[in-house]
Structure formats: C-alpha cells, structure tokens
Amino acid sequence: MARRSIWKGSFVDLFLMKKTRENEVSNVGLRSRDAKSSSAALRSSSTGVTILRKIWSRRSSILPEFVDCGVRIYNGKTSVRCQITEGKVGHKFGEFAFTRKRRPSRTNIGPGRRGKK
Structure with missing residues (x-):
C-alpha cells in the first residue's frame, strides 16, 4: 500500500x-440562531458527541480533532453513519463507508437438493 x-x-x-x-462554537451555545438549534447544541454538548452532518470527502484523513464526532459518509448512494474513535485516527473516511454491497455467504447445498447428474 502506498504511503503519503x-x-x-x-x-x-x-x-x-x-x-x-x-x-x-455552536456547542458552547454562544452562537445559536433559534431555540431548536440551541437545544440541539446543548444536547450534543452534554453527551459529548458532535455531529458533522454529511461528508462527501472520502479521501480526507481522520484527524484527532474529529474524535467523538458522529459523521455520515456518502458512499455514492446513501450516507453511512460512523462514530469516530481514537482507533480510526489516521485512516481515511472512505474506509468506513463501503461502496459495494456485501454478498451473503453461500451455504452448503445438501446432496438431495442439487439434482441428478
């Protein structure tokens, strides 16, 4: 894998x-536009989780400033929720929002269901 x-x-x-x-700034509660945004800011500051809304930049690295932030990363179709922890610092946002569907593992088919040769 290539490194920067x-x-x-x-x-x-x-x-x-x-x-x-x-x-x-909004978590401090100093810049609130209306009652809804101030109550949301208070809720997020009391739980310690800030939400960065949606992110389209899958190429950006996760910095230590983003720890304890909830983000929604766009994968090309929908936004995938992701909680940033200390273990994710240094990785890219795109690593946590898969762009392809996961194929379910195929179960073994019994001998009676396969059909005759």
Missing part, C-alpha cells in the same frame, strides 16, 4: 476543518 510523504502531512479538505470549528 511525511513532509506533506495528512490530507483534509478545508471545509471539514471549517465545520469542526463551527461545531465547537
């Missing part, structure tokens, strides 16, 4: 960093 050069650093889209800063 250390001197380049991790790749993160700029709008993700903006969203984390906006969420930090």
